[in-house]
Amino acid sequence: MSKTYSISELASEFDVTTRSIRFYEDQELLHPSRRGQTRIYSSKDRVRLKLTLRGKRLGFSLAEIRELFELWDETRSGSEKQLHLMLSKISERKAALEQQMKDITMVQLELESAEIRCRQALEELNEKHPATSK
Amino acid sequence: MSKTYSISELASEFDVTTRSIRFYEDQELLHPSRRGQTRIYSSKDRVRLKLTLRGKRLGFSLAEIRELFELWDETRSGSEKQLHLMLSKISERKAALEQQMKDITMVQLELESAEIRCRQALEELNEKHPATSK
DNA sequence: AAACAAGTTTACGTTAACGTAAAGCTGCGA
DNA sequence: TCGCAGCTTTACGTTAACGTAAACTTGTTT
Structure with a gap:
């Protein structure tokens, strides 16, 4: 149980x-x-x-997720055709994920440089208008 | 031009x-x-x-993307408050992206093992019902 | 017995991100 | 001058992924 x-x-x-x-x-x-x-x-x-x-x-999408679940379940009892279909779906997904990895890396770089630019702008502000002691 | x-x-x-x-x-x-x-x-x-x-x-979402664009544009002329807001938005996004990276890695592992399972099932099929010469 | 918490079904409403006409302007090659 | 390719606005339709409300059952606490 x-x-x-x-x-x-x-x-x-x-x-x-x-x-x-x-x-x-x-x-x-x-x-x-x-x-x-x-x-x-x-x-x-x-x-x-x-x-x-x-x-x-x-x-x-939920439909895509469902498709993956179904393919996974069919794997045990799958025919050769089914198995090859599954393999191609898998490599499809793999490719999409790799693209996403690249996208994330790019956006992370952009966020990094945005952060740097932000901090520089803050510094410039503090030079012209210095902090009240402390 | x-x-x-x-x-x-x-x-x-x-x-x-x-x-x-x-x-x-x-x-x-x-x-x-x-x-x-x-x-x-x-x-x-x-x-x-x-x-x-x-x-x-x-x-x-498009709304989120727009928000990032706007914050980015405001950075040049931003007040200290704006700049800190931008920085917090940035780290927010960074965290989300890191979570996504982890998700992708997990799914990739799952796809890997699914692929292995698939190939094994194929092999078992070929043992019972061997290929026609060639 | 009454009421409350947690579950259920049914069904209409909502938002995002477009798709898909319909109808009209505009330069330009035959 | 005709017609077409490419652009425009206006506006209604569509799909996914739920939200929300109403009305009902079922178990249990007071």
């Missing part, structure tokens, strides 16, 4: 609304079981939620 | 629609001048478009 979670437990742990979690289920990203009408989330569901949120932070 | 661009030149260079470019102007991300009623884009506009698209790939 591995651990299970209620919807509000997951909601507060990952700081999302229960509405979102139910929506993700609607989009077939999560598949909680039920006790009566109440949803019960397994640790697999928890992992999926975590992955979903991570994917979102990276700009993936 | 530095170089200028038409809207369709920029559109094809960056592979976006003219509709998007006009929309970005509407959101005050670009400020092209006019000759008659026709828009003329400076190289500054071009840079801004490039930065905009990069920001989008990183999941920034």
